[in-house]
Amino acid sequence: MQDIKITYSEDLNGNLVHIDSAIKGSRYICPTCRKIMSVRISRLQIGEKYFRRPHYAHQKNSNCSPETVLHNLFKTKVAEYIQTKIDNKNNINFSWDCEYCKDTHSGNLIKKINSVKLEYYLGECTPDIALFDKDNNIIAVIEVVVTHKPEEKTLLYYKEHNIILIQIDLASFDDIDNLEVRLLKPNIVTLCVNPKCTKCGCPKLKLELNIISANCYRCHKEMKVASIYNSRYEIGHVYPESFLPSELELARQSGVIIKQSYSKTKHKSYNANVCPHCNAFIGSYFLFEDYIVPSVYGDYDHVTLNAGYTCLCDRDFT
Ligand SMILES: [Zn+2]
Ligand SMILES: [Zn+2]
Ligand SMILES: [Zn+2]
Ligand SMILES: [Zn+2]
Structure with a gap:
């Protein structure tokens, strides 16, 4: 905290007086400790060495601080x-x-x-x-x-x-x-005015679905991919594997193909963006690296759609 200079004191009638309106020789008192304040108006000009803004100061050995x-x-x-x-x-x-x-x-x-x-x-x-x-x-x-x-x-x-x-x-x-x-x-x-979740009582989050117009990494033809971002989520991004049914529906209405696909690395089937031309399947790692990052940098166009309010507890991140 830098040195705080007091710019208000009271005159003897109890009116607050800004230092710019203070008259030298008049008496002013501190609004907190009620002791006499001295008026410090520098004869120097702004910019000159040792210039200090005009201010009120307590007498020596006052224990009342400007803070x-x-x-x-x-x-x-x-x-x-x-x-x-x-x-x-x-x-x-x-x-x-x-x-x-x-x-x-x-x-x-x-x-x-x-x-x-x-x-x-x-x-x-x-x-x-x-x-x-x-x-x-x-x-x-x-x-x-x-x-x-x-x-x-x-x-x-x-x-x-x-x-x-x-x-x-x-x-x-x-x-x-x-x-x-x-x-x-x-x-x-400390108030969030979003609608509250009826299950857990937390405020819901307003989410946006991103539809990225991109090229398939395999056949290079045009395809659309969907993802959701909200900084409230620790992971930031939500991939189709964790989309809610309403979000899957919204993505599909926008021309995105999302299908259950089997991942050999994850040893399970889950929803992912799929190329309509060659059926290539985009797992979450490549969705982020090859589609989301380029769209953030403007290499791919994207539109954002209002996906409504949802709660963290609604979603399955496994
Ligand atoms: Zn004081
Ligand atoms: Zn809020
Ligand atoms: Zn909830
Ligand atoms: Zn393809």
């Missing part, structure tokens, strides 16, 4: 911002990169939220901001991270109690000026 001031100020202002939006019946349309399904989701942050509380004690932990529904159930928490990420036991508590964690990582006081931007695209949101 703490940033953390407190940001969370207070975010809570105020959210409460104002609730009071005015506005939406807060935010979006996030889902860690579970790897898609980007979006939604109204305060759709079900009725009230906001700072530092709400939950026994195991005290989230920076807690968001409650109209029945006073805690729905989500916002953790503002300057130096300390939430502890493992805190994350576990949220998970076990179905509390959505929204994490915003801060780097400097510029984040105060960009509060709305930071809130509308948090660093982490």
Whole structure:
């Protein structure tokens, strides 16, 4: 963490004053520790050696750190911002990169939220901001991270109690000026909005079927091959041997020939892409090396079809 410079303090009337509006000789106090701050405005110009951005500074031997001031100020202002939006019946349309399904989701942050509380004690932990529904159930928490990420036991508590964690990582006081931007695209949101699997309860994954227009490795005539990719799968690619019936159907409708074929290396029969001209059978290794990789590099055209939502537990990877 680089040296954080404080750019906000309060005047004696309790108004926050940005350093650019500060008047030398006036008195300003730290919004966190309530002690007098000094105004540091460099006489040097930007770019000159020893130039430092104008900032407020604590007196010597203060034990109040700029990180703490940033953390407190940001969370207070975010809570105020959210409460104002609730009071005015506005939406807060935010979006996030889902860690579970790897898609980007979006939604109204305060759709079900009725009230906001700072530092709400939950026994195991005290989230920076807690968001409650109209029945006073805690729905989500916002953790503002300057130096300390939430502890493992805190994350576990949220998970076990179905509390959505929204994490915003801060780097400097510029984040105060960009509060709305930071809130509308948090660093982490532990919510996947995909439909849930009725068997295992996990969110399903939205998959795309790739149909690659290629040439048969054996007869070199045109053929189509099918595969599925989703970064959520550890193996990344799903080959016809693990396709669901609906995916086999979709591939066949697109002109792909998929047949049960016997593999001498695997000592079993399984579904694979087959050349319509010479009946050559493409096992998963060659499907990847000779068809998927070239299509990624643009050597082969491919189209992607929506294969719908499916769950990991639906699929047989053996
Ligand atoms: Zn302070
Ligand atoms: Zn998701
Ligand atoms: Zn499932
Ligand atoms: Zn062929």
